[in-house]
Amino acid sequence: MKEKIYNIRFEFFFFTQIAVLFGSLLVPGKIFEESVGPIFFLLNLIAGIILISKRKDLLWFFLVLLIASSAIFAFAQANGEMTLLTRYIQFGIYFAFYLTVSYEIIKQVWYTQKVNRTVIYGLISGFVSLGLIGFFIFMSIEIANPESFEGGLLILKNQSPNTLTEQLMYFSFITLMTIGYGEIVPVTPLAQKASILVGLMGQFYLVIITAVVVGKFVNQNKTNSK
Template identity: 50%
Template sequence: MIEKLYSWRFELFLSTQLSILFGSLFMPSTWFENWMMPIFLLLNIAFGVLLVAKKKKLFRFMLVFLMISVVMAVMGFVNSGIENRVDYFKLGLYFLFYAIVTIEIIKQVWKAKIVGKNVILGVISGYISLGLLAFFLCISIEIISPNSFSGIVIIPGVNTDTTEQLMYYSYVTLMTIGYGDILPVTPIAQKASVFIGLIGQFYLVIITAVVVGKYIQHNNINAKY
């Protein structure tokens, strides 16, 4: 079963990532945030575990992580007023998970000899994972040091919250768009924002160059024959 799913690992992982990012476009925001996003997040973690299925020790570790995530998700559904300490623990685990998965995706892309569908999907998934890493970093900063980001506004009559706005800010910063509607105002938030922008640029420059180089090299070899 795992062997069959492994060949679809990038498709499954990417589809759940896109569901996390854009699911609120197709359903009420409050309902999505409270119910569907935790489910999509668990599915994304499950498919992230699939990415490391060929590394036995890491696979076992990630399975344990998945079980802990399921328990925490159930606790969140049962008790929405869960203690902050549990929230900190959850955010730390998610950050660790996406850091491991992003590194694993980069390794698989780097080691690939042929630029095919999996490599392209892997590059996209890796970039989105960096955005989720940035999101967990920003929301952790906001929880630990409230009001670290200015411009986060709850608009009356509009279903939006801090989580959704920090998700938006994380990706806008990763892509170095910088609209300026949300600003980091504390030193730690400012340093985190610089770090996110740098990581996004390094990923695009280095990983894209590697993939393009492999593609050109493969085409040159085929042309000789």
């Protein structure tokens, strides 16, 4: 049973990522932000634990993150809202989680011998994780240096607290994919350099990691056809 769950680790992780990113399309904003979203994040943490379950050194680290995140969620539900301190702690937990799990996903995909559907899910999950890392980088910069980003719906961030999170998440992914619509712009040197970094991460991932997997898949098909 344990091995069967491990074999679908990338699929589970990918679908929980999609729930985190797009769950707000199905659930009203405030309810998603306060109740449903944190549950999806917890499920994503659980999926990450399954993903690294064969790494005993990381397993305890992820379990600590899961327990801490669960305690923060329970505290917020009991008090009706999350304090600024607990938000920062939760932010740090997710940042550490996605940094670690992205490295592990890339490593597992890189060293895989057989390319199958599970590996493809892992490849996609790794790319999505980079977008989330970019979001946490941008949020860190904005927290340390307010007004580092301008444009888009950021003018409404004082009226709706969720606006900043949603806009920087959006900015991270369009930067990672090098779409660059231009309605949100980094206006400080640190924010601009971070935007370059996120854009480069996306390009390096597509050019190197994706190319390696495609190369293995082509060689695998050639070997099977002989």
